[in-house]
Amino acid sequence: MSPRPRLDHLRKPQIVAAAAEVIYERGLLDTRIGDIAERAGTSSATILYYFESKDRLLEEAVDRADREWYARLSERLAGCANAAEKLIRLVEETSRGQGQFGDWTLWMEIWVRARRDPVVRACYPRLDRRQRALIAEIVREGQRAGEFSRAADADDVALDLSALMDGLGIQVTLGQPDVSRRRMVRRCLTMASLALGCELERSRAPRVPA
Amino acid sequence: MSAQPSPLPGPPERPAAERPARARQRILAAAVERIAGDGIDEVRIARIATDAGVSSALVHYHFATREALLAEALEYSYGAVGDARTNVEGPARSHAQRLAQMVDQCLPTRPELERDWILWVELWLRAVRHPELRPVAEELYARMRDWFAAEIRAGVAAGEFARCDPDEVADRALALIDGFGIRTLIGDGAMPLERARRSVGAALARELDVGEQLPFE
Numbered sequence: 196m197s198p199r200p201r202l203d204h205l206r207k208p209q210i211v212a213a214a215a216e217v218i219y220e221r222g223l224l225d226t227r228i229g230d231i232a233e234r235a236g237t238s239s240a241t242i243l244y245y246f247e248s249k250d251r252l253l254e255e256a257v258d259r260a261d262r263e264w265y266a267r268l269s270e271r272l273a274g275c276a277n278a279a280e281k282l283i284r285l286v287e288e289t290s291r292g293q294g295q296f297g298d299w300t301l302w303m304e305i306w307v308r309a310r311r312d313p314v315v316r317a318c319y320p321r322l323d324r325r326q327r328a329l330i331a332e333i334v335r336e337g338q339r340a341g342e343f344s345r346a347a348d349a350d351d352v353a354l355d356l357s358a359l360m361d362g363l364g365i366q367v368t369l370g371q372p373d374v375s376r377r378r379m380v381r382r383c384l385t386m387a388s389l390a391l392g393c394e395l396e397r398s399r400a401p402r403v404p405a
Numbered sequence: 406m407s408a409q410p411s412p413l414p415g416p417p418e419r420p421a422a423e424r425p426a427r428a429r430q431r432i433l434a435a436a437v438e439r440i441a442g443d444g445i446d447e448v449r450i451a452r453i454a455t456d457a458g459v460s461s462a463l464v465h466y467h468f469a470t471r472e473a474l475l476a477e478a479l480e481y482s483y484g485a486v487g488d489a490r491t492n493v494e495g496p497a498r499s500h501a502q503r504l505a506q507m508v509d510q511c512l513p514t515r516p517e518l519e520r521d522w523i524l525w526v527e528l529w530l531r532a533v534r535h536p537e538l539r540p541v542a543e544e545l546y547a548r549m550r551d552w553f554a555a556e557i558r559a560g561v562a563a564g565e566f567a568r569c570d571p572d573e574v575a576d577r578a579l580a581l582i583d584g585f586g587i588r589t590l591i592g593d594g595a596m597p598l599e600r601a602r603r604s605v606g607a608a609l610a611r612e613l614d615v616g617e618q619l620p621f622e
Contacts, residue, residue, distance in 0.1 A: 222534055224446040303530040307444060309591045310523065319591050355604055358584025365583055369532050369539055371546065374576075382577050389611050 207245055208259070210235045214246075215256035219296050223253055223304050250312045257301050261322050264293045265329070278337030283395055285333065286383045289360050290367070290376040298368040299361070327353040337391065344392035352390045359383055429467050431457040433481040436474055441520040445475045445527045475531060476541040479524045483545055486510070486521050500560030501610075505619040507553060508605050511582045513590055514598060522590055550575045560613065567614035574612050581605050 213235035217226050226249060232239045246252050268288055275281040292298045309316040330353035337343035360383060366374035377397070384395040435456035439448045454461040468474040498506070513519040532538035553575035560566035585601035606619035 222530070298533075300530075300533050303526070303533060306526050306587055306591065307530050311444065316591060320588075320596075323588065351604065351607075355581065355608055358588065358604070359577065359581050360584070361587060362580030362583035365529055366546075366580065369529065369542055370536075371539075371543055382573070382580070385573075386577060386581075386608065390608075 206237065206241065210237065210242055210245060211252070211255045211259050214252040215260055215296075215301065218249075218253055218256060218304060219300055223249055223308060250308060250315050253301075253304060253308060254315055254318045257305055258318065258322065260295065260301065261293060261325065264288075265325065268329075272333075278333050278340055278342050279393065279395055281333045282330070282337070282387060283384065283398060285330065286356075286360070286380055286387070287398060289364075290379045290383075292364070292367075299364040300368060302361070303365070303368070323357060327357050329353075330356055334391065342391075342393060347390050347392070352387065355390065356383060356387055359386055428457070428459055428463065430481070432459060432464055432467060433478055436468075436478040437482045437520060437524065440475060440478055440527060441523040445471055445531060450474075472531060472535050472538055475524070475528060476538055479521075479528055479541070479545070482517075482521045482524055486517055499620070500556060500563060500565045501613075501615050502620050502622075503556055504553075504560070504609060504613075505606060505621045507556060508578070508582065508602065508609070508619065509621070511549070511579070512586055512598065512601055512605070514602075519590070522586055526587070526590070546579065549579055553578055557613065565613075565615065567612075569612060574609070577612070578605065578609055581608055 210231065214226075214231045217230050217234050221230065228239045228242050228249065231252065232242050235242070242252075246255065268285065271284060271288065272281045275284055293302075305315060305319050309319055327350070331349040334343060334347065334349040334352050338345050338347070338349065360379075363374060363379040363382060367376055367379055380397050384397060388395045432453060435453045436448075439453050439456065443449070450464050451461050454464045457464070464474075468477060510518070513522045528538060528542055532542050550572065554571040557566060557569070557571040557574050561568055561571065582605055585596070585605055588596035589598050589601050602621060603618065606621060607617060610616055610619050
């Protein structure tokens with residue numbers, strides 16, 4: 196009767212999107228399946244049909260937000276003239292927060308949950324590696340083109356930059372007074388410049404709100 | 406800060422004025438353990454009370470909300486570790502050596518540091534939705550930053566480190582430590598503690614122009 200695959204195709208993304216919103220607003224612990232159901236315009240039973248638990252929903256929500264972010268980022272990077280520009284662009288986009296939420300809240304939910312749920316625990320490194328792989332790719336491109344020092348280890352730079360972005364992202368999310376997004380970008384570019392033996396400066400056209 | 410009432414007769418090592426303070430400390434010590442184990446949302450106040458040998462009512466009396474309990478537990482934990490932090494003993498060390506020690510004190514290199522870390526992560530998340538916790542985070546960060554900046558400043562003055570903005574370098578170091586600390590804590594197989602130390606050390610060494618790496622012990 197009703198073509199199940201088509202419904203899956205429609206329903207799951209809707210549920211995941213709703214889950215992301217509600218979890219972002221209320222926190223995983225204070226989110227009930229019913230809240231997500233209401234937001235998604237469906238029933239709790241339907242949600243539980245597709246997803247075992249809130250933890251699975253959190254994981255999917257972050258995974259989806261991340262994938263969409265990467266898709267958009269890749270498009271924007273394709274428009275960059277060289278590796279240096281790509282790296283700058285990546286840092287700037289990251290400073291705006293990944294996904295539609297503009298900050299690191301969902302990541303923080305993952306970090307806390309990871310201590311108690313082994314599947315969530317496994318999802319974080321997977322997402323982390325995705326980001327690091329992209330950065331490493333850009334670094335290698337720049338090294339081949341002679342923009343970046345070949346003495347740098349692309350994977351190390353990627354790891355360092357990811358760690359720095361997370362650390363600063365926390366500060367930005369908590370509204371710490373002297374860590375604006377612009378400051379975050381500057382700090383990241385300073386570190387990257389040192390590591391890659393070049394001068395990376397923020398784009399002239401302000402893409403990043405203070 | 407608070408006036409000391411004259412001590413009542415009692416065993417010399419525990420004057421009466423200290424008893425409420427001791428109970429509070431026991432509660433905080435218990436809270437640190439339980440929150441690190443169960444998380445601030447799920448921890449049972451009754452368990453903390455039992456561990457501390459007090460009533461739940463007393464816990465609620467001292468700490469009206471979970472936020473207050475978390476904030477004070479973190480302060481307590483930070484302070485307890487902090488004594489070890491600021492107590493850098495041993496033979497005269499270079500500023501680079503001291504900095505390496507400080508990095509070790511900030512990464513989850515020991516069980517009590519790991520507990521401290523877990524509380525930090527809980528605080529971050531809680532502070533997102535409870536803005537009254539943000540000044541707590543801010544204050545603790547400021548202390549850590551000043552601690553690092555002072556050492557960096559001293560190193561620059563001694564000619565050991567390259568000229569730089571000590572506050573900026575300190576901020577970057579702390580952010581790097583946070584990012585690596587998370588990866589270590591979550592137990593990603595690819596991020597052992599040793600790698601975290603090396604990466605933070607190398608980044609600092611580069612910034613301060615002391616070679617490839619800080620002299621870790």
